Structure formats: C-alpha cells, structure tokens
Amino acid sequence: MIEVSGLEKKYGKLQVLENIDLEIKKGEIFGLVGLSGAGKSTLLRCINGLVPYDGGSLKVQGIEIQKLGKAQLRNFRKNIGMIFQNFSLLERCNVYENVAFPMKVWKKNSVETDEQVRKMVRLVGLEDKIESRPRQLSGGQKQRVAIARAMVTEPEILLCDEATSALDPKTATSILNLLKEINQKMGVTIIIVTHQMEVVEQICDRMALLQAGKIILKGEVKQLFLENSEPLRELLGRKLTFEPGVFIRILIENKSNYRKFFYELSSEMKIAYEICDGGIRNFKDGSAFLGTLKIETKDSDEFMRYLKKKKVLFEVQENGA
C-alpha cells in the first residue's frame, strides 16, 4: 500500500530523513517511533504529500506522490485521514458540524453527509454529545470527534500524529482501542507516529524506529520486543547488567499458558533460573508473557532445547536483562 525507498529530506542543510526504506501493508497498523526531532512527523507529512522530498521514492497505492499535480494531490488526500495531538477541532462548531466538515469540503450531498456523520458519531460513541461544542468535551471525547471527522469520508489510510500523547493513560488506551476497532471494522491502514513504546506495543502490527532521520530498527512488534536489541532498550530506558550467566528472553503467547509453562519448568527441569524481569503485555493480537530469565551458563543449552520443545519463542541476550 505504501512503499518508501531511499527517501531523503532536507530542511536547508539539515538532513531530516536519510535513505528511508519502508513498506506498509494494506490494513495493518504501523508504528513510527522515535525521540523528539527524529523525523517522524516529517515522514508522515511526506506520505500525505504535505511536504516535498528531495530524493528517493514514495509510492502510495503505486502512485509516486512527488509526481502528482496540485489537483491530483488534492484528490489523493481525500483518501487520507489525519488526527493530531491537539485535536484541531473547529471551536465554534458543534460535534456534528466538525465531523461534517470534510463532507462539505468534498461537496457531498446533504443526505449522504447526514448519514455518514451520524454513522461515525455512533462509531466513536458520542451520540449524546452530537450538539456539544469542543470546549464542553474532555480530551478523550475531542479525540473521538477528530477520529470521526478523519474517517467520515471513509479514507483507506489514517495517519495519527501523537494522537494519544496529550491524554491520561486510561483515556489513551480507550482511544487506542477505538483505533483498533476502526482498523478491524473499516479495514483502514493506520500509521501511528509516537514517542511512546506502550502505544506501539498495544496496537501496532509492525514498527520502525527512527533516530536522527534514519531507520535503525524495523519489524514485527512482538519479535522486536523479544529481541530487546540495544536501540529498543535505549528507548525504553533499560540498562544492561553485566553479570555471569546467560540471559534468555522468552515470549509465551496467551496468558493462561505461562503459568503452565512455569509449573512444568519447575517440575520437569532440574535447573536453577532467575526471573530478571517479566510480566503480561497486551499486544495488538492478545496478551503474552514477556520476560528475561537468567540461567547458569552450564545449563543454557539444555534450557534452550527445552524451550524449543515447548515451542516458546526466545532470544538470547548478549549479556544482561
């Protein structure tokens, strides 16, 4: 659906994006993660044609964005919805009018507009607020209005720029669940820009980690959490501990299985192990136990054979938890 190769972007002398290669598949939720200034928003703006790029290729549904003329670009944007951290609602308009706004811009007739607006307001659970103005709404409700507005023309792509960063954790989770629901019900491809790994963990299928304009890590979210490589650890603020022993990171899908695993491990294996970190994590497709076990070096081969037998996903950490 979106193919990026060798993408370059400069602001004056500042190289903001460097040799970006990325493929985002239809219907997936993709996370673009990185610290402030990494180039995430710039990449998002290149994708919807708001910012021109200096080199490489960026194709959306096979169309090279840079080659589009003004009118074509306008038409192309019809197919892309966007939501922001600050909601960007029209303060003088009520919920209905805010959601109806894109339908007016695209000159849809009033019957279709009314039908679509009510459908979207229902989907985001704000029927009882349809006449309210933004100042009468909570942050979470405002973001729901913004989502309804972005989706009212039923675009195939939804771009979310730090959409949950201004919300408390509980409200943020409810917005992420709504995005997940919309992704499943409407099949929309979602790209989420965030500096929060917990957002990616809860909702994304795959992710790319940007640092100073370069992609330094990309792949399937669960696999990357399992590998726990240095760039990810750095972003999560985790430090290595240098101790003797082998550190093995394991991922056991489905909450109920992990108790069984530890029960059997204790009864079937006569080896000492230490759980350095671990807990239940909620990934997009369900919960899983993710943690790091420390094993004595002499037992590690036997332990890995055991993990393979039990079909537990694992990765050996270089040294540390």
Ligand SMILES: Nc1ncnc2c1ncn2[C@@H]1O[C@H](COP(=O)(O)OP(=O)(O)OP(=O)(O)O)[C@@H](O)[C@H]1O
């Ligand atoms: N219009 C612009 N003109 C000049 N420099 C810009 C412009 N927009 C962004 N930049 C610079 O490009 C770099 C990347 O910015 P960008 O907003 O893409 O990063 P980001 O990862 O989205 O960061 P944040 O999370 O803080 O928004 C920054 O150094 C920023 O100052």
